[in-house]
Amino acid sequence: QVQLVESGGGLVQPGGSLTLSCAASGFSVEDINMAWFRPAPGKEREGVSYITTSGSTYYSDSVKGRFTISRDKAKNTVYLQMNSLKPEDTAVYYCGRRRWYSSTWSDPTDFDNWGQGTQVTVSS
Numbered sequence: 001q002v003q004l005v006e007s008g009g010g011l012v013q014p015g016g017s018l019t020l021s022c023a024a025s026g027f028s029v030e031d032i033n034m035a036w037f038r039p040a041p042g043k044e045r046e047g048v049s050y051i052t053t054s055g056s057t058y059y060s061d062s063v064k065g066r067f068t069i070s071r072d073k074a075k076n077t078v079y080l081q082m083n084s085l086k087p088e089d090t091a092v093y094y095c096g097r098r099r100w101y102s103s104t105w106s107d108p109t110d111f112d113n114w115g116q117g118t119q120v121t122v123s124s
Contacts, residue, residue, distance in 0.1 A: 001026050003024070006021065010120070013123070018085065024097070035111060037096060049067055049080060050105040066082065066084045094114050099112050
């Protein structure tokens with residue numbers, strides 16, 4: 001059974017760091033392109049970062065230079081290292097696995113098996 005479980009969220013002050021984890025089961029994170037999403041104004045959710053099976057990584061303009069996506073084959077987990085956090089990064093973060101290729105990587109309609117999400121709150 002395919003399942004994704006996000007964890008690692010919490011309350012952090014502006015400028016702080018957090019690392020989110022997305023533990024996968026039922027498939028290998030090395031075999032499927034994966035991404036992190038969060039809600040965006042006017043959208044249910046929008047892509048934050050994306051990692052391909054070949055290891056290429058992509059980021060939204062709002063997080064480029066601050067966030068880093070990675071994966072661990074042994075733990076079958078995808079991570080999102082978040083540095084220099086800002087209040088506008090506050091959101092529930094979800095990971096998804098890409099099943100279709102009808103749009104860009106930041107479009108959640110090409111992804112499935114959403115987990116419950118993990119809350120990130122950036123506040124002083």
